[in-house]
Amino acid sequence: MTHTLLALLAPGSVEAEIGRVQRRIFEDHGLVSSVALPPLVPVAFLGANEPRRGVLAELNASVSAPYRISLIGLSWEDGWLYLSVDSGGVWSTLRAAAREAAAPELAKDVPGLFPIREGFFLGCAEAKAAQRETIRPRMPVGGFTSSVLSVMRIDAAGEGGAWWRNVSVEVLDEIPLRGRRR
Numbered sequence: 001m002t003h004t005l006l007a008l009l010a011p012g013s014v015e016a017e018i019g020r021v022q023r024r025i026f027e028d029h030g031l032v033s034s035v036a037l038p039p040l041v042p043v044a045f046l047g048a049n050e051p052r053r054g055v056l057a058e059l060n061a062s063v064s065a066p067y068r069i070s071l072i073g074l075s076w077e078d079g080w081l082y083l084s085v086d087s088g089g090v091w092s093t094l095r096a097a098a099r100e101a102a103a104p105e106l107a108k109d110v111p112g113l114f115p116i117r118e119g120f121f122l123g124c125a126e127a128k129a130a131q132r133e134t135i136r137p138r139m140p141v142g143g144f145t146s147s148v149l150s151v152m153r154i155d156a157a158g159e160g161g162a163w164w165r166n167v168s169v170e171v172l173d174e175i176p177l178r179g180r181r182r
Contacts (some may be wrong), residue, residue, distance in 0.1 A: 001156050001163065003112055004051070006059075006098055008041040008069075008091070008177065009148040010120075015039045017140040018083065018120050024137045025081075025122060031135075033123030034081075036164035037154070041069075041085060041120055044098045045112030046151070056149050056175045062097035063090050065179030070143035075119065076132065082119030083139060090179075091118045094149070113156060113163055123164060150174040 010018065018039035025034035069087045076082075085091070095116070114121060124135060153170045156163035 001113070003154045003156070004046040004172070005040075005112065005152050005154055006043040006046055006051075006094075007150050007152060008043060008094070009150050009174070010039060010041075010069075011144050011146050014140070014144045021083065021137050021139065022122060025124065025135060028137070029124075029127065029131065029135060031124050031127055033125050033162075033164035036123055036167050037121055037169060039120055040150070040152075041087075041091065041118070042112075042114070042116045043091065043094050044116060045110040046098075047110045051151060056151065056173055059094055059097050059149060060175060060177055061180050062093055063177060063179035064093075065181050066145060067179055068143050068145050069147065071140055073139065074122075074136070075117075077115045077117045079125050080114050080117075081122040081124040081127075081132075081135065082117050083122055084117075084119040085143075087118060090177075113154065125164075126162065147177045148174050149177045 022034050025031055067088055067090045069085050069090065072084045072086050074081060075084045127135060151172045153172055154167065156167040158165035
């Protein structure tokens with residue numbers, strides 16, 4: 001399965017902190033899906049095709065600067081764990097702009113590997129319901145005021161739908177998310 005994902009990537013220090021959370025979940029619970037992908041905030045699955053050139057610049061221009069993205073805690077979405085964020089509208093603006101500008105197929109949601117949610121993807125789909133209650137890693141606090149807007153190709157395959165057991169990620173394009181000043 002090949003999927004193209006539009007995602008927000010945090011600055012290096014925050015990325016390292018989220019990476020430590022992912023590794024703690026794997027070490028404490030053995031959940032491979034928690035470390036299958038790098039720390040990222042999914043914005044939209046774009047299907048298998050690359051978006052047209054220049055679309056990241058258009059998406060960047062849709063966001064107002066300055067912005068701050070705050071870490072707000074763990075949440076589950078359809079059996080997947082996320083470190084939720086409050087982006088002050090940046091995430092929803094990017095998602096809406098992606099639907100309008102990125103590709104015609106975004107008029108509706110493109111099915112992906114996991115639900116799109118405003119938060120860092122932490123995996124954990126293979127956790128049983130009782131085990132989910134025990135997944136409580138120490139979470140970083142704070143937030144960040146810079147990020148990268150990235151388009152990545154995810155090639156994934158796994159028996160029984162466990163795509164996270166055989167996955168590779170390639171960054172196709174990225175730009176710093178600066179937004180536009182008013």
